[in-house]
Amino acid sequence: MADPLIIKICGIKTLEMLDVAIDAGADMVGFMHFVRSPRHVTIERLGTLISEARGRIETCVVLVNPDNSCVAEVAALGPDWIQLHGPETPHRVEAIRAVAGVEIMKVLPIGSADDVTHVASFVDVADRILLDAKPPKGADRPGGLGETFDWELLKALDPSIPFMLSGGLTPQTVAEAIKTVRPYGVDVSSGVESAPGVKDKQLIEAFIRNARSAV
Ligand SMILES: O=C(O)c1ccccc1N[C@@H]1O[C@H](COP(=O)(O)O)[C@@H](O)[C@H]1O
Numbered sequence: 001m002a003d004p005l006i007i008k009i010c011g012i013k014t015l016e017m018l019d020v021a022i023d024a025g026a027d028m029v030g031f032m033h034f035v036r037s038p039r040h041v042t043i044e045r046l047g048t049l050i051s052e053a054r055g056r057i058e059t060c061v062v063l064v065n066p067d068n069s070c071v072a073e074v075a076a077l078g079p080d081w082i083q084l085h086g087p088e089t090p091h092r093v094e095a096i097r098a099v100a101g102v103e104i105m106k107v108l109p110i111g112s113a114d115d116v117t118h119v120a121s122f123v124d125v126a127d128r129i130l131l132d133a134k135p136p137k138g139a140d141r142p143g144g145l146g147e148t149f150d151w152e153l154l155k156a157l158d159p160s161i162p163f164m165l166s167g168g169l170t171p172q173t174v175a176e177a178i179k180t181v182r183p184y185g186v187d188v189s190s191g192v193e194s195a196p197g198v199k200d201k202q203l204i205e206a207f208i209r210n211a212r213s214a215v
Contacts, residue, residue: 006185007208007215011039015052016113019200024208028058036141038197068099075100085143094125103127109134110149116156123161133167146190151181171206175214186211
């Protein structure tokens with residue numbers, strides 16, 4: 001577990017909620033650039049959000065199976081991280097990392113013991129690993145669905161691999177998740193919203209307070 005624990009609030013769309021996350025003590029914010037997401041922000045808005053956040057908090061842009069031109073366009077805005085939340089292979093993650101020139105967080109969906117065995121092949125090609133719930137069949141997007149997974153599956157993971165945990169975390173569950181899984185960091189999106197895509201100040205503050213109290 002990182003000391004201190006890394007807390008990422010993902011799916012920020014407004015400058016107001018950016019300030020809320022910073023003031024509440026988050027370490028990272030995530031911005032979605034994926035049109036099917038209720039948290040999608042345009043390239044223009046990404047530029048504004050990243051500029052406003054620079055020097056105040058780490059920024060991460062979430063992309064799903066992006067092509068090289070999308071990666072280059074986003075990287076030019078100067079985020080600290082790009083999060084790859086699609087079916088990118090280790091080879092593709094390596095190629096994107098070379099194009100982007102920023103740190104890469106690779107998300108791996110966990111739904112079975114078999115999924116846990118795939119994590120090791122991404123350790124050398126990504127700068128950080130984020131473990132999320134596997135989306136249900138037929139879902140229109142690979143994340144941000146508030147789905148949790150069986151944390152017990154992670155007992156089979158090589159303990160030397162640092163990872164962040166996401167997937168349906170909420171202010172009510174984050175402390176138990178941290179105590180059970182001992183992650184490097186935690187990431188939340190829908191669990192701090194009053195409706196899909198609408199972040200809530202009190203929920204963000206409670207999530208961060210409860211996460212810090214569990215360490
Ligand atoms: O938020 C989305 O709509 C989204 C769309 C496509 C890929 C990832 C997405 N969200 C990310 O999923 C995890 C977990 O979210 P949740 O806490 O379960 O809602 C997080 O990194 C989101 O930013």
